[in-house]
Amino acid sequence: MQCQRCGHKWYLRREELPAICPKCKSPYWGLPRNEDLEKIKSVLHEISGQEVKVNCRKARDCEFISGPWRLVYNFARQPGHVTPLFELQRGNSAKTFESLQELQGAFGHDIM
Ligand SMILES: [Zn+2]
Numbered sequence: 001m002q003c004q005r006c007g008h009k010w011y012l013r014r015e016e017l018p019a020i021c022p023k024c025k026s027p028y029w030g031l032p033r034n035e036d037l038e039k040i041k042s043v044l045h046e047i048s049g050q051e052v053k054v055n056c057r058k059a060r061d062c063e064f065i066s067g068p069w070r071l072v073y074n075f076a077r078q079p080g081h082v083t084p085l086f087e088l089q090r091g092n093s094a095k096t097f098e099s100l101q102e103l104q105g106a107f108g109h110d111i112m
Contacts, residue, residue, distance in 0.1 A: 003029040
């Protein structure tokens with residue numbers, strides 16, 4: 001795991017995600033940094049051509065809505081580790097990406 005605020009890295013000993021960063025104690029350790037939020041918004045804007053609304057409901061969960069598209073930033077829980085995950089949804093279709101780079105790479109091709 002890595003804190004998005006202070007950069008501290010640690011290993012997850014339990015399945016549950018911690019409420020706060022063990023080092024800087026930030027409850028927002030898992031949220032994308034502002035610069036990354038802006039990148040995510042611009043990628044989604046390119047896909048839809050419409051304005052992007054951001055809604056970060058919990059400390060580790062953001063959704064981006066733009067026209068018919070919805071992008072959810074969350075964590076994938078796998079045994080032993082947890083990785084950020086981007087799920088792009090449109091209607092009943094959904095596709096997941098493991099990184100913003102992967103999502104950007106898919107853009108330009110027929111995403112869905
Ligand atoms: Zn931290």
